[in-house]
Amino acid sequence: MAAERLVVIGGDAAGMSAASQARRRRDATDLEIVAFERGHFTSYAACGIPYWVGGLVEDEEQLISRDPETFRNKHQVDVRLRHEVTMIDLERREVVARDLENGGTEVRERFDQLVYAAGAVPVTPDWARTDADGVFGVQTLDDGAALLAWLDGDPRPQRAVVVGGGYIGVEMAEAMIQRGLSVSLVERSPEPMSTVDPDMGALVRKALCGLGLDVRSGVSVTGLETRDGRVSAVVTDDGTLPADVVVLGLGVRPNTALAAEAGLPIGPTGGIRVDLRMRVVDVPGVWAAGDCVESVHRVSGQPVYVPLGTHANKQGRVAGINIGGGYATFAGVVGTAVTRVCELEVGRTGLREDEAAAAGFEFVSVRVESTNRAGYYPGARPMTVKLIAERRSGRLLGAQIVGWSEAAKRIDVLAVALWNRMTVDEMAGLDLGYAPPYAPVWDPVLVAARKAVDAIR
Ligand SMILES: Cc1cc2nc3c(=O)[nH]c(=O)nc-3n(C[C@H](O)[C@H](O)[C@H](O)COP(=O)(O)OP(=O)(O)OC[C@H]3O[C@@H](n4cnc5c(N)ncnc54)[C@H](O)[C@@H]3O)c2cc1C
Numbered sequence: 001m002a003a004e005r006l007v008v009i010g011g012d013a014a015g016m017s018a019a020s021q022a023r024r025r026r027d028a029t030d031l032e033i034v035a036f037e038r039g040h041f042t043s044y045a046a047c048g049i050p051y052w053v054g055g056l057v058e059d060e061e062q063l064i065s066r067d068p069e070t071f072r073n074k075h076q077v078d079v080r081l082r083h084e085v086t087m088i089d090l091e092r093r094e095v096v097a098r099d100l101e102n103g104g105t106e107v108r109e110r111f112d113q114l115v116y117a118a119g120a121v122p123v124t125p126d127w128a129r130t131d132a133d134g135v136f137g138v139q140t141l142d143d144g145a146a147l148l149a150w151l152d153g154d155p156r157p158q159r160a161v162v163v164g165g166g167y168i169g170v171e172m173a174e175a176m177i178q179r180g181l182s183v184s185l186v187e188r189s190p191e192p193m194s195t196v197d198p199d200m201g202a203l204v205r206k207a208l209c210g211l212g213l214d215v216r217s218g219v220s221v222t223g224l225e226t227r228d229g230r231v232s233a234v235v236t237d238d239g240t241l242p243a244d245v246v247v248l249g250l251g252v253r254p255n256t257a258l259a260a261e262a263g264l265p266i267g268p269t270g271g272i273r274v275d276l277r278m279r280v281v282d283v284p285g286v287w288a289a290g291d292c293v294e295s296v297h298r299v300s301g302q303p304v305y306v307p308l309g310t311h312a313n314k315q316g317r318v319a320g321i322n323i324g325g326g327y328a329t330f331a332g333v334v335g336t337a338v339t340r341v342c343e344l345e346v347g348r349t350g351l352r353e354d355e356a357a358a359a360g361f362e363f364v365s366v367r368v369e370s371t372n373r374a375g376y377y378p379g380a381r382p383m384t385v386k387l388i389a390e391r392r393s394g395r396l397l398g399a400q401i402v403g404w405s406e407a408a409k410r411i412d413v414l415a416v417a418l419w420n421r422m423t424v425d426e427m428a429g430l431d432l433g434y435a436p437p438y439a440p441v442w443d444p445v446l447v448a449a450r451k452a453v454d455a456i457r
Pocket residue numbers: 009010011012013014015036037038039045046047048049050083084085086117118119120138139140168255258289290291292307308309310311312
C-alpha cells in the first residue's frame with residue numbers, strides 16, 4: 001500500500017514538533033513527510049534573539065535546535081527550505097509552493113494530512129513601512145542577523161529607539177543597553193508591559209527608568225525621519241527622538257492569510273479554530289498549531305490568542321502524536337508568561353483585572369511587598385506579588401509578580417494553583433520550600449494568599 005503523505009507548512013516550533021512526533025510513531029514506509037519553510041532555518045529559537053543581539057549568546061548556530069540535515073537524514077523528513085506555500089487546495093488535497101531560490105518555480109505537493117503551522121505576522125504600522133535603513137523587526141533569525149550587522153556597521157549606532165513596551169520590546173531594550181547604546185523605549189499605553197495591570201506596569205516603568213532606560217509611556221509614534229537613506233529620528237506625539245537604529249516590538253497577529261483563503265475556520269481572536277487534538281474544526285485531515293491558532297483560556301473559558309513558544313511546541317507535539325496514530329490533547333492555556341530586563345523580572349498568569357471583569361467575574365485584588373530572600377540574607381531584593389481572586393468563592397483568577405532576581409519563576413507556583421482551580425484559602429497553607437537564600441519564612445506567595453483570604457470575606 002502506498003504511504004500516506006503529511007505536508008507541513010512552517011518549519012519552526014509547531015511544524016517541526018508535529019513532524020518529529022508523527023515520525024516517532026510511523027516510519028517512512030508508512031508516512032512520508034514533506035515540510036515547507038520559506039526561511040533559511042528549521043527549529044530555531046526566536047526567543048533567543050534578544051540574548052544573541054545582546055551578546056549573551058555567541059552565534060546563531062546555538063539558537064538552532066535541529067537543522068534541516070538532521071531532519072532529512074535522521075528523521076526522513078523532506079525539508080524544503082526557501083519554499084513558500086502560496087496556496088492550499090483542499091479539494092485536490094494539494095499545496096502549491098514557490099521555490100524562492102529558483103526564480104519562483106512552482107511545485108505542487110499532494111497531501112493526505114496537512115499541518116498548518118505558519119506562525120504569526122509582526123504588526124507593522126504604516127509609519128514603519130520605510131525604505132530607509134536602520135529599522136528592524138526581530139521575528140526571525142534573519143532579522144536578528146540584519147540588526148547585528150547594522151549595530152556592528154560604520155558609522156556605529158549610538159542611539160536606539162525601541163518601539164513597543166511588551167516583553168519583546170523590553171528584552172530588546174536590554175540587548176541594546178548591553179551593547180552600550182543609549183536607549184529610549186516608546187509605548188503607547190500608559191504603562192509598559194500591558195500584559196500586567198497598570199499598577200504593576202507602573203512598578204516596571206519605575207524600575208526600567210532606574211536601569212538607565214529612557215521610558216516614554218503614553219506616547220505614540222507618528223513617523224520616522226531619515227537622512228541619506230538611514231533612519232535619523234522617531235517622531236512621536238510628544239516630540240522627536242534621535243535614533244541611529246529603531247527596533248520594532250509591536251506584537252504579532254496570526255498568520256492566517258493562506259488558511260482563510262482555503263476556507264479554514266477563523267475564530268473571534270483571528271486565530272484558526274482547532275479542537276482539543278489540534279484538528280482544524282470541520283476540516284478532516286487538516287491540523288493547525290502554534291502562533292496561527294487560538295486557544296481556550298482555562299479560567300475565562302473564552303478563546304484567546306496567546307502566541308508563545310511554550311504553546312507552539314506543545315500543540316505541535318499534540319498534532320504529531322495524533323497524526324502518528326496516538327492520542328493527545330492540548331488542555332488550553334492560563335496565560336503564564338515571564339520576562340526579564342537587566343535583572344528586573346516580571347511574571348504573570350491568569351486574568352488581569354480588566355480581563356476578569358470582561359469575563360463576568362466579581363473579584364478582589366491584593367498586593368503585597370516582600371523580598372525574594374530572607375530580609376537579612378545578602379542579596380535580598382524587593383518583590384511585589386498581586387493576586388486576583390473571585391469574590392466569595394476565593395478561587396484564584398490571576399497573579400502577577402514584579403521583582404528582582406529569582407522573583408518571576410515563582411509565578412509557576414501560582415500557575416499550578418490556577419490550573420487546578422485552587423482557592424486562596426487552600427493556597428495560604430501550601431507547603432512551599434523555605435530557607436533564607438530562597439525566601440522569607442513566609443513566602444511572598446503565601447503572604448499574598450493570606451491577604452486575599454481576608455479580602456474575600
Ligand atoms: C524576539 C522573540 C522573543 C520571544 N520570546 C519568547 C519567550 O521568551 N517565551 C515564549 O514562550 N515565546 C517567545 N517568543 C514567541 C515564540 O518564538 C513563538 O511563539 C514561536 O516561535 C511560535 O512557533 P510557531 O512554529 O507557531 O511559529 P514560527 O516560529 O513563527 O514559525 C512559523 C514558520 O512558518 C514559516 N512560514 C510562514 N508562512 C509560510 C509559508 N507560506 N510557506 C512556508 N513557510 C512559511 C515561517 O518562515 C516560520 O519559520 C518569542 C518570539 C520572538 C520573536
